[in-house]
Amino acid sequence: MKRRKYLNTYLATWDSAYSIGHEKVDQEHKKLFEIASKAYKCQNNKAELMSIIKELIKYTKFHFSNEENYMESIGYKNVEEHKSIHKEIVNKLNQLIKKLKTSSIEENIKELSDFINTNLLQHILLVDKKVHHTMKSREDLKKHFAWKNSYEVKNEKIDNEHKELFKLAIEALNYHDKDIKKHIKITINKLYEYMKYHFENEEKYMASIEYPHLKEHIAQHKKIINEMNSFIKSIPLLTLIDFERKLIEYIDIWLIGHIIYEDRKIVNENNSY
Structure with missing residues (x-):
């Protein structure tokens, strides 16, 4: 079978699935994606692209400051670690500005896409969401713990297994x-076994479409299984x-986080061809 070619750039746009459950924070996250989307459309104007990326840096700093003030106001125990991650993200954006002067627009757009799809999206899904969880009561977490249609990857078999x-x-x-x-012992064991079954199915599907990041995705599956093992113990x-x-x-x-960040890439890239 001939290997498919995949898009070099794909920019994640705001999705309700990224919501962490805090209206102000969610609105600011949405704004970041909107600014990035403007930059993504600058295919021929380097000066305009630089201006928009500077706007993105400015708003990112504004958002991070608000977020850090909020975490401090609620006594979030991991606030210093969170601040360090914010600094790393801002540094990466500053590096992107420097590269603009010597790189082509295509290269800059690619780096911006990688930044949004990796640094920003993963930060929201895996780091910011923890803050939300910390502040919720056990009862509230259980009440709102449910599959949401916004989590769908638009592949019926995969979505059904996620559900x-x-x-x-x-x-x-x-x-x-x-x-x-x-x-607990019986139900957690059922969850564990079904998770392995689902990952096997997903890996077979990725192999069948010659997904170029199969090895990396399998490694992610192993990591999730290892974390599940640690949890069970x-x-x-x-x-x-x-x-x-x-x-x-x-x-x-x-x-x-894995479904939204990793699994959607499989379907998005496969559907592009």
């Missing part, structure tokens, strides 16, 4: 009037509250 993962996680949380330890040492929080965090942050 099943959520269903099994929710089943593990519904232990009322049951032998709790036995229920820790369960006997966890309180019921901690078990619930960690399970919801595992699915709602790490797995959903």
